[in-house]
Amino acid sequence: MPASRSADVPGARSADVPAEFGSDWHDPVTAAPPVERPSAKSCEVTLAEAQFRDFTPYTGTYTPPPGCGDRWSKVVLRLEGKVKGRQFDRLGYVHVGGVEILRTSTPEPSPDGIEWSVETDVTRYSDTFRRSQDVEMLIGNVVDDTYTGVLDVKATLTFYAGRPPAVTPDRVLTLKDGTLTTPRNSERVIAEVYATGSGGGCEEVWYLTVPDAAPYSCKAGDGPYREVQIKVDGRLAGIAEPFPTVWTGGWSNPFLWYVIPAPRAFAVRPVEYDLTPFAGLLNDGRPHRIDVSVVGVPEGQTGWSLPVNVLVRQDARRAHVSGALVRAEAGDLADSVTYTPGAQNRVDATGRHRLTVAGYLDTSHGRVLTTVGRRLANTSAHRWTEGENTDGLEATWTDDEVVTVDGPGPATTTRTRRTYTMDGTTTLGADDRLRTVLTLGDRATVTEESGVRTITWSRFDDTYTGDAAYTTGVPREQRHAVATTSERYRRHGSAGCYDRTLVTVQGTLTRDRARC
Secondary structure (H helix, E strand, O other), X not given: OOOOOEEEEEOOOHHHOXXXXXXXXXXXXXXXXXXXOOOOOEXXXXXXXXXXXXXXXXXXXXXXXXXXOOOEEEEEEEEEEEEOOOOOOOXXXXXXXXXXXXEEEOOOXXXXXXEEEEEEEOHHHHHHHOOOEEEEEEEOOOOOOOOXXXXXXXXXXXXXXXXXXXXXXXXXXXOEOOEEOOOOOEEEEEEEEOOEEOOOOHHHHHHHOEOOOOOOOOEOOOOOOOEEXXXXXXXXXXXXXXXXXXXXXXXXXXHHOOOOOOOOOOOOOOEEEEOHHHHHHXXXXXXXXXXXXXXXXXXXXXXXXXXXEEEEXXXXXXXXXXXXXXXXXXXXXXXXXXXXXXXXEEEEEEEEEEEEEEEEEXXXXXXXXXXXXXXXXXXXXXXXXXXHOEEEEEEEEEEEEEEEEEOOOOOEEEEEEEEEEEEEEEEEOOOOEEEEEEEEEEEEEEEEEEOOEEEEEEEEEEEEEEEEEEEOOOOHHHOOOEEEEEEEEEEEEOOEEEEXXXXXXXXXXXXXXXXX
């Protein structure tokens, strides 16, 4: 992280802020920090360059850069895009050698056109980048007389020469026909799932779904509880809360997102599972069944994308690392939903689940026992009136994880507490004026301990707030849209400090303040 600093970059003067949205506004921007780049020699490779008008993927070939060796201190993926006219938000991905290295969504454009960019650290996929690979990229789109926006994008990789970080995986694997075969000397196994509810159906707004008995447009049997599970050979191996992503057309009000997107909308972060307790089972050289599913989705209903990557670190001094699973204990999944009818209908939901798994490996440096405990919880209150003219949700999700590695030397424990929040209401008045007021939170606290000593710690908080209104049922130029939006992104910890705030009014950036 950058060193502590304080700066206030002034935005537009009050006289420069329009009374309402026009045909152009500030390009999309987020308060998140840019990826830190080393000062070492670098090489850039273009992965894809395409214009997306339909659902035809771009295909090409990736070749490793010739001038930066095959070991890198960092690899950065950058996506640049531009679009103009009228278009919905669209979901996309980039695959290299079948490995998903980016899942993204697009901003909705102004008539005059916008440009945006996304950067992510993809160093963990270095094993994939060492060989020539097929590339596939798709941002599915529809272009016609009404929706005119063509998505013009370019994706590049920049490689920085130098010693790789110690935590860089040795292998990056994908599933083959739903099975995984790991190297027989694997000593750490991490699965990541780019879990997204999307596609335009109700699973895109799964957090708003209600039980079948309630009169609402999005029903889902038992209500809004969702949980992403991973199983190894039919045995539950990991549980996680999905992040409640809001895409740039979300909450029936695109004016909320024209400049500042919701957290994670442009760069979806995968759900991660530490499968090391199962490594003793996986290391037999045979394929093992891996199943990923979402609890709560009505049977037979689609709407979730669940691509899986598996990151493996190997024991360089052993051809085969043996071991065993010694504990797999899941609590009962508690999912309670109460529907209360009335002038204001209400659905109150709570959900809880816990899982503990443990397994040992006999490595070249001794026996290592890994224990992974995870506890999930969700509470939500959804209220709406007849016709959904008023529709509101207040919800909190927590995902607490403790990973303890006990081997030769002091045991290390990593504690992660993730909290996601959503508090918003959309109201449609008698004058067809639609207003949305919304706050979103993405927070996490991580500590790493060795014995009784804290080694590292960090606290992260990404908070978005928005208040936007426009007139529905009329052409764009008659909507008289207004919006005030803001984002504050804070990260503090043993590695330093980052704190940035953005504010926009009617699509004009009025504040960009950095401080620590």
